[in-house]
Amino acid sequence: MTTPDLHDELDGEFARAGHSSNLVNVAPRHLGSWRFNDEPRTLRIAGVREFNRNLFEMLDQAETPAEAADAFENYVHAAFNIDPEQRDRSGARRRFRSSYMRLLRGWGYDANSPEGAVIKGWVESRFGLLPTHHKQQMNAASVDAWTTYVAEKMSTRFHDNSIYAQLDLLYEFCQWRMRRFVPGKTHVTLFRGTNECDDANLVQRIDRRTVVMRFNNVVSFTEDRDTAGCFGDHILEARVPAVKILFFNTLLPHHPLKAEGEYLVIGGEYRVVASYH
Known part of the structure; x- marks a missing residue:
């Protein structure tokens, strides 16, 4: 059995539309098209709400956006053991645990940073859409660019703390927040x-x-x-x-x-x- 060449796998329609499947309920080809934007459908990342029922029960009790944000941050920081000061109880420095906030900080500094690659990798994994740019334009011929992107998106310094699961919750919280406090806004x-x-x-x-x-x-x-x-x-x-x-x-x-x-x-x-x- 031969392994397909990266150039062959990225060629043609696959490079334009993305993967053949994803973790939401809309095919990548349609999700990535402008036609979807005209008539969007609700998107849910499979399993996120089911495995985090306590979070969404807490959110449903929030009466203001501020209360909802506080509930979200408390839940995520507890679930993933995220300490803003990255210290243990004795005050000694401990090993850094990656967090969604660190990714946002890296993205804000440079969308082509390693943190940016992780966010692009999460979108690829959950929504099935391939990136078109990371440090340079990416197409079927840019094998070196794809190699760099894959190495950065899978870096162990970001994947020591279920970073994709954190981004899953960030997305689902964002969607919950908009439906709850701005209902009907499409x-x-x-x-x-x-x-x-x-x-x-x-x-x-x-x-x-x-x-x-x-x-x-x-x-x-x-x-x-x-x-x-x-x-x-x-x-x-x-x-x-x-x-x-x-x-x-x-x-x-x-x-x-x-x-x-x-x-x-x-x-x-x-x-x-x-x-x-």
């Missing part, structure tokens, strides 16, 4: 600044300003157009399905992504309106 208008409006990520041109673009499997947006303008001369406006949001600025009281009002969004194809800042 989409959020978000903005992204860029200087790279080239044809590499262009899927379809609809009219002079409206295009379908293929984004990375996880991508940053902001809710503020002026903030987006700080990151590039071209402003992309997207109507993002709420079910594709992993994290947003007011989800938790303290986090490293506050400065830009950042949203972390599951990527794929998006219909966007492009304008010049």
